[in-house]
Amino acid sequence: MTSFLQILLIAHIIFGLLGVIAFYAVWMGLLKHKPSPRFLKFSSLWGFIALVLSWFTGGYYYVAYYGTTVKPVIKAGGYPWAHALFMEAKEHVFLLLPFLAAVVALVIWFWSERMETETATPLGSGFQIKRSLVLLSGLITVLGIIITLAGVIISGAVR
Amino acid sequence: MSWEIFIKIAHLVGTVLGVGGATFAEVFYLKSLKSGQSETSGDFLKTTYRILRIGMIILIISGFGYLILSRLEGHAERLYSPRLWSKLTVIAILLLGVVAWQAKKIPMWLGSAVSFTSWYAALILGAWRGLNATYLEIMAVYFLLVALIAVVLAFIRKSLGIAHPTKT
Secondary structure, X not given: OOHHHHHHHHHHHHHHHHHHHXXXXXXXXXXXXXXXXXXXXXXXXXXXXXXXXXXXXHXXXXXXXXXXXXXXXXXXXXXXXXXHHHHHHHHHHHHHHHHHHHHHHHHHHHHHHHHHHHOOOOOOOOHHHHHXXXXXXHHHHHHHHHHHHHHHHHHHOOO | OOHHHHHHHHHHHHHHHHHHHHHHHHHHXXXXXXXXXXXXXXXXXXXXXXXXXXXXXXXXHHXXXXXXXXXXXXXHHHHHOHHHHHHHHHHHHHHHHHHHHHOOOOOHHHHHHHHHXXXXXXHHHHHOOOOOOOHHHHHHHHHHHHHHHHHHHHHHHHHOOOOOOOOO
């Protein structure tokens, strides 16, 4: 593997982790009694940028190296299901994450300043929006953790 | 300094901050309950939680640094170690446990026991090279320890005369 491809693989993993950590922070922040709009804006924007960067670096690595060099090794090795099951699932779920992240970041960016007043009571107009944001940021985090672990399984099968 | 040494130092720093933070979080939590403050209002407790979060981020990034090194140096078999997968599972339980606690879905005593046990379990699993146990055996011991620590912490609270909180 060339140094450039190694850097891409490392960047894919580190940006992916930072994206998941950022959305975990968003999830936790939204669950607070009084969420901080500034913190939520910063975390969701950074999370979105990190996931997009992980998307492009991982995508380039996949097209330029994984598909032609790593995949045949895994399929011929003792753990072919690491590609057939985990990589196939990972690449499809991973396509979705930056779009989910963009939705959360955009809603937080344009709405979070009004969150406190609109979620003051359970019947407040923003209550459902906040609830949806909690669910979406939780979904991004849980999916992110699952595909991160899938990445470990796939890397472990390269032998 | 090689990448391996750098990652090892970062991993140790993350573990120290996390395990130390989890220990002092429990101490400050008990102190704040005893002094009649709300469970998370104490300044020391807030600072400790911040340190815990920083420790967790350093631990996760450096932990994956180890995994990247193993992959790039041709030691992929290390990525299927039961010890590693137990550690990853414990950290995932810890992260989701904190969310459940924040969302008030689990009582404080359980969140506290999960956090305390998970940090120490991660430390022990990281340090115990050559541990000869399966994933299921390690996880069974972990869940038993969570229950045991919950009982011990409840006993400590009772002996200190602190009301046992059922929910945050």
